[in-house]
Amino acid sequence: MSDADASRDKDEPKPDAVDTKAPEPEGAGGATDPSDTEEQSRSQSVLRQILESSTLVVVMAVVAALLIAGILICFADEDVRTAAGYFFSQPADMFSAIGDALGGAYSAIFQGAVVNLQAESFAGFIKPFTQTLTMATPLIFAGLGLGIGFRAGLFNIGAQGQLLIGAALGAFIGFTFHLPFPIHLLLAVIGCALGGAIWGFIPGFLKARTGAHEVIVTIMLNYIALYLVAYLLTREAFQREGSSNPISPIVDESAQYPLLLGSQFNLHWGFILALGCAWFAWWLMERSTLGFELRAVGANPHAARTAGMNVSKAYILVMVIAGAFAGLAGSAQVLGTEKVLTTATAGSIGFDAITVALLGRSRPLGTVFAAILFGGLRAAGPTLQVQAGLPVDIVLVIQALIVLFIAAPPLVRSMFRLPAPAHEKEVAA
Amino acid sequence: MSAMTTEASSAPQQGASGQVVKTKSWKATIGLGAVALISLLFFGFGTPTGVQTTFTVATSTDFIAVPSITVPARAAAVTLSIVALLLTGYVAFRANQFRKVGVWLPIVYGMAIMGALLTWAGADRSGTTIQLTGLLTSALFLAVPLVFGSLAGTLCERSGIINIAIEGQLLAGAFLAALVGSMAGNAYVGLIVAPIAGGLVGLLLAIFATKYWVNQIVVGVVLNMLVIGLTSFFFSTMMTDDPSLNQSLSLPSIDIPLLASIPVLGPVLFQQNLLVYIMYVVVIVLQIMLFKSRWGLRVRAVGEHPKAADTVGIKVNRTRVRNTMLGGAVAGLGGAFFTVASGLAFGKEMTAGKGYIALAAMILGRWSPRGALAAALLFGFADALRVQLGIIGSSIPSEFLAMTPYLATILAVAGLVGLSRPPAAEGIPYKK
Numbered sequence: 001m002s003d004a005d006a007s008r009d010k011d012e013p014k015p016d017a018v019d020t021k022a023p024e025p026e027g028a029g030g031a032t033d034p035s036d037t038e039e040q041s042r043s044q045s046v047l048r049q050i051l052e053s054s055t056l057v058v059v060m061a062v063v064a065a066l067l068i069a070g071i072l073i074c075f076a077d078e079d080v081r082t083a084a085g086y087f088f089s090q091p092a093d094m095f096s097a098i099g100d101a102l103g104g105a106y107s108a109i110f111q112g113a114v115v116n117l118q119a120e121s122f123a124g125f126i127k128p129f130t131q132t133l134t135m136a137t138p139l140i141f142a143g144l145g146l147g148i149g150f151r152a153g154l155f156n157i158g159a160q161g162q163l164l165i166g167a168a169l170g171a172f173i174g175f176t177f178h179l180p181f182p183i184h185l186l187l188a189v190i191g192c193a194l195g196g197a198i199w200g201f202i203p204g205f206l207k208a209r210t211g212a213h214e215v216i217v218t219i220m221l222n223y224i225a226l227y228l229v230a231y232l233l234t235r236e237a238f239q240r241e242g243s244s245n246p247i248s249p250i251v252d253e254s255a256q257y258p259l260l261l262g263s264q265f266n267l268h269w270g271f272i273l274a275l276g277c278a279w280f281a282w283w284l285m286e287r288s289t290l291g292f293e294l295r296a297v298g299a300n301p302h303a304a305r306t307a308g309m310n311v312s313k314a315y316i317l318v319m320v321i322a323g324a325f326a327g328l329a330g331s332a333q334v335l336g337t338e339k340v341l342t343t344a345t346a347g348s349i350g351f352d353a354i355t356v357a358l359l360g361r362s363r364p365l366g367t368v369f370a371a372i373l374f375g376g377l378r379a380a381g382p383t384l385q386v387q388a389g390l391p392v393d394i395v396l397v398i399q400a401l402i403v404l405f406i407a408a409p410p411l412v413r414s415m416f417r418l419p420a421p422a423h424e425k426e427v428a429a
Numbered sequence: 430m431s432a433m434t435t436e437a438s439s440a441p442q443q444g445a446s447g448q449v450v451k452t453k454s455w456k457a458t459i460g461l462g463a464v465a466l467i468s469l470l471f472f473g474f475g476t477p478t479g480v481q482t483t484f485t486v487a488t489s490t491d492f493i494a495v496p497s498i499t500v501p502a503r504a505a506a507v508t509l510s511i512v513a514l515l516l517t518g519y520v521a522f523r524a525n526q527f528r529k530v531g532v533w534l535p536i537v538y539g540m541a542i543m544g545a546l547l548t549w550a551g552a553d554r555s556g557t558t559i560q561l562t563g564l565l566t567s568a569l570f571l572a573v574p575l576v577f578g579s580l581a582g583t584l585c586e587r588s589g590i591i592n593i594a595i596e597g598q599l600l601a602g603a604f605l606a607a608l609v610g611s612m613a614g615n616a617y618v619g620l621i622v623a624p625i626a627g628g629l630v631g632l633l634l635a636i637f638a639t640k641y642w643v644n645q646i647v648v649g650v651v652l653n654m655l656v657i658g659l660t661s662f663f664f665s666t667m668m669t670d671d672p673s674l675n676q677s678l679s680l681p682s683i684d685i686p687l688l689a690s691i692p693v694l695g696p697v698l699f700q701q702n703l704l705v706y707i708m709y710v711v712v713i714v715l716q717i718m719l720f721k722s723r724w725g726l727r728v729r730a731v732g733e734h735p736k737a738a739d740t741v742g743i744k745v746n747r748t749r750v751r752n753t754m755l756g757g758a759v760a761g762l763g764g765a766f767f768t769v770a771s772g773l774a775f776g777k778e779m780t781a782g783k784g785y786i787a788l789a790a791m792i793l794g795r796w797s798p799r800g801a802l803a804a805a806l807l808f809g810f811a812d813a814l815r816v817q818l819g820i821i822g823s824s825i826p827s828e829f830l831a832m833t834p835y836l837a838t839i840l841a842v843a844g845l846v847g848l849s850r851p852p853a854a855e856g857i858p859y860k861k
Contacts, residue, residue: 076666155646212842215646219785220835231828391665396658403651408641
């Protein structure tokens with residue numbers, strides 16, 4: 001939470017700072033400093049604040065990750081390798097090969113995630129961006145839940161399992177019952193959230209009652225969820241008629257999220273729901289009493305207990321909320337993009353969401369932006385493969401590098417020779 | 430029974446005279462008892478009467494031929510379940526005395542339950558027998574990466590660094606072993622380079638944990654992701670472009686003379702490849718080094734109370750970095766199991782979550798090499814059992830058997846199998 005306060009300070013620091021701090025430093029600072037140098041030092045300090053800000057660190061972390069990925073891309077590129085073979089006779093060849101490889105890769109990322117410059121219609125032009133938003137939707141949901149957990153001091157690795165169980169329950173409602181449109185969708189969405197919440201309740205309860213470490217329990221529950229869904233998909237109730245593959249029937253249209261921008265785009269109303277949830281998460285953590293308690297527990301459980309808060313209840317609640325959000329991420333998959341339940345429904349969303357929440361510093365708005373960034377990287381995967389001939393795995397590398405760099409601001413600062421802030425803040429989570 | 434009551438009555442006095450307030454923990458008793466009862470009802474009385482289960486123990490290479498053992502199924506399953514119940518009774522007896530039980534008990538208990546399960550599963554299946562030797566051999570084999578992984582975890586966590594990156598270290602080891610082994614055309618070269626890859630991942634973890642004070646779990650998760658991304662990337666580019674960089678090599682199996690001809694255990698323990706023999710050595714050496722040597726004492730001091738360790742002149746962060754690298758190297762060596770020791774070429778994400786199971790084995794083994802070995806063998810056994818029951822066609826869905834290691838771990842961390850206490854300073858960066 002000190003993060004949020006600090007960044008707020010940075011946005012509009014001067015009037016507030018002067019007003020509140022006026023009584024104390026006036027005698028010493030005001031009298032000795034001529035207004036000229038004060039003006040100068042103020043502009044300097046603004047520059048300094050920009051250089052010290054964590055936003056710049058985030059941007060630089062992304063840049064550094066893309067640069068390192070660039071090295072890998074060059075390394076993997078056959079033309080570059082052949083050109084490197086005769087580097088000393090014709091160095092220019094190698095540089096042009098590097099240029100081609102990097103240009104191809106970065107433009108593929110851009111065209112796959114933002115806009116398609118070769119498109120003939122406007123729809124085709126913006127389609128990549130809508131795809132990015134579609135990919136970001138489950139990441140927003142799951143990232144929000146994890147972020148709440150991190151702020152309450154719980155490290156939940158279990159979004160993967162919670163998502164899967166939520167998706168299983170939601171999809172089951174979606175393809176088993178046949179109800180009219182809004183009711184069916186509503187029930188299926190609630191089913192997803194409920195499934196996730198149940199799966200989140202288990203580690204929360206065990207943590208509160210026995211002190212079992214949530215990291216271990218959630219990791220184990222991920223696998224149990226995976227095998228449970230794999231088992232369910234061999235049962236008649238979950239299996240598609242006439243198929244022996246582990247794949248469920250298609251979810252009824254009445255239980256699917258309606259498309260947001262018409263049939264040309266995959267973007268569905270789940271995205272709007274995700275934004276709504278982001279607002280809710282912000283309200284919950286910043287404006288509600290419960291959120292205050294959760295943050296207090298996260299900051300110092302002993303102090304929170306001394307202050308009369310029920311820490312056990314907070315742990316359980318946080319995990320239930322995080323699980324419900326992860327379950328909603330499952331709804332974005334089974335009721336939105338994929339429309340069926342398989343064991344691969346969760347993909348790597350649960351783990352990606354951890355990086356999303358870390359990148360977004362566990363704040364709802366940050367999480368939304370981080371999810372869009374990673375959603376873009378995921379959306380760019382196929383284009384990378386087709387246009388630049390690069391395996392999608394490079395996306396995973398970029399993602400991991402970004403989070404590593406962001407988690408260690410001093411490393412990024414030393415790489416780009418940025419000044420260190422006056423007092424180093426602890427990284428969230 | 431009478432002995433139990435007299436002991437119980439003397440226990441509170443002991444507590445009072447020692448002036449230490451202790452609480453009796455019945456969680457273990459309840460947990461073990463519940464499982465034993467389920468075993469009795471389901472496996473014991475669930476087995477039809479008058480049928481038999483045949484266990485095959487001999488292999489063709491045995492020096493002394495041991496005949497197959499055929500037991501009356503129901504009686505055997507009931508007896509084994511009752512043995513488990515008796516063991517539960519012993520746990521209750523010890524708990525009443527405020528004392529814990531040794532590592533042997535969960536092992537014997539587990540064997541009894543597994544025996545009951547096997548007897549039940551193999552009952553009345555004419556033509557199919559339970560291949561005991563085969564089951565144990567594959568259990569040991571499947572446990573190899575788990576043993577190395579959980580040893581790695583133990584090494585790191587005893588010095589206070591949480592190592593979630595075991596998965597990444599295994600995968601990195603598997604990748605480099607396949608790559609360099611293929612280049613050299615020799616599986617043993619792969620075995621030599623595998624620890625280097627794991628050690629590098631360990632070094633990264635150590636740097637981020639001790640220099641930048643990043644949450645160690647975060648680093649671990651992200652490093653796993655990074656290694657998966659990197660290895661998959663190189664697999665799809667370099668190794669696919671040039672298949673000669675990713676051949677399936679295999680370590681030859683080495684028979685230890687004499688020992689290998691012991692019935693049952695001989696082929697299981699002493700007809701394995703070099704990696705398995707290295708594993709025996711590493712477990713023994715680490716068990717002795719961690720608990721009986723000066724180095725081990727220092728490592729544990731750093732993990733339990735870094736400030737005190739620092740005060741007496743032990744370099745806390747240096748110890749942690751070294752241990753994490755060493756741990757990474759051990760895990761990397763275990764990673765060689767997936768490629769050169771199994772005779773397979775490298776594949777994307779081929780460790781498939783084994784690193785996380787190793788983590789579980791470490792916790793279940795209470796942060797000691799010996800315990801890690803036992804827990805890893807248990808998980809390996811569960812895995813082998815899944816395969817075996819799949820072959821003889823059991824009515825238990827294989828998914829549920831696959832779940833057992835994870836469920837066992839949750840029960841363990843939730844305290845049902847006994848208190849598991851991690852090193853005190855684990856996960857806390859040491860700042861002077």
